[in-house]
Amino acid sequence: MTMPESFTLDRLPTPIGTALLVTDADGLLRAMDWEDYEPRMKQLLRLHYGVVDLKNERASHELRAALTGYFKGDLDRLAAIRWRVAGTPFQQAVWNALPKIPAGTTLSYGALAAKLKMPKAVRAVGHANGSNPISVVVPCHRLIGAGGSLVKYGGGLERKRWLLQHEGVQIAYDGGATRPAVTQPA
Structure with a gap:
């Protein structure tokens, strides 16, 4: 036992x-x-x-x-902050890549999959990101959809929006629609 x-x-x-x-x-x-x-x-x-x-x-x-x-x-x-997580080798790769996304910036799931040299693993990156046990410190909130949409966040989209804005990311609203998006600086 x-x-x-x-x-x-x-x-x-x-x-x-x-x-x-x-x-x-x-x-x-x-x-x-x-x-x-x-x-x-x-x-x-x-x-x-x-x-x-x-x-x-x-x-x-x-x-x-x-x-x-x-x-x-x-x-x-x-x-x-010192941290340690248990997970599969793929999850570990995703979680170790997240803190390398600088505060104030975002990255799409597809871009992170490409950085990990697994460009077809977009859904797997999303699943690993959603299984991240260390919110904020392992900044899963910095991953966004391909079109800049905020998509999912385990702590709720309002928290994701707050965290990104707190870090200096500009959030745009498309005519009051329910899907806020990250705007890229000109």
């Missing part, structure tokens, strides 16, 4: 809701999601680690300070 993974769970207020921070014994971030999506986060943890024991405990001062700094506008603070 395998022992359950033991992680700690902390809650951090942000301008877009309470963030759930899951860390391991080494203080590495293992998951970050939103309080209103806690069941999904727990499901992703089970998928990646099997049985997980979560105990309420405050995350490190460094992690909390880096995230607070990011939400106050110091976008470079995310790079200081």
Whole structure:
């Protein structure tokens, strides 16, 4: 019988809701999601680690300070956060590529698939992006549809819109339609 993974769970207020921070014994971030999506986060943890024991405990001062700094506008603070994820080699490749998309910019799913030298893997990139257990820090919100549409975000499109605007991305609305899009600078 395998022992359950033991992680700690902390809650951090942000301008877009309470963030759930899951860390391991080494203080590495293992998951970050939103309080209103806690069941999904727990499901992703089970998928990646099997049985997980979560105990309420405050995350490190460094992690909390880096995230607070990011939400106050110091976008470079995310790079200081140490994290670790479990997943397939393909998921790992996608998740390790996401932090290389600079804050204030976006990339389409197809462009990321091409960067990974798998141009036909657009849907697989989308699926891996949707399975990302570390929201914001592993910036899945920076991936957009081919036409610039915001498409999906596990934390909801309003949060994705806020995160992108917070990072300086211009969001356009096509005549009040429900599909906002990223505008490229001239």
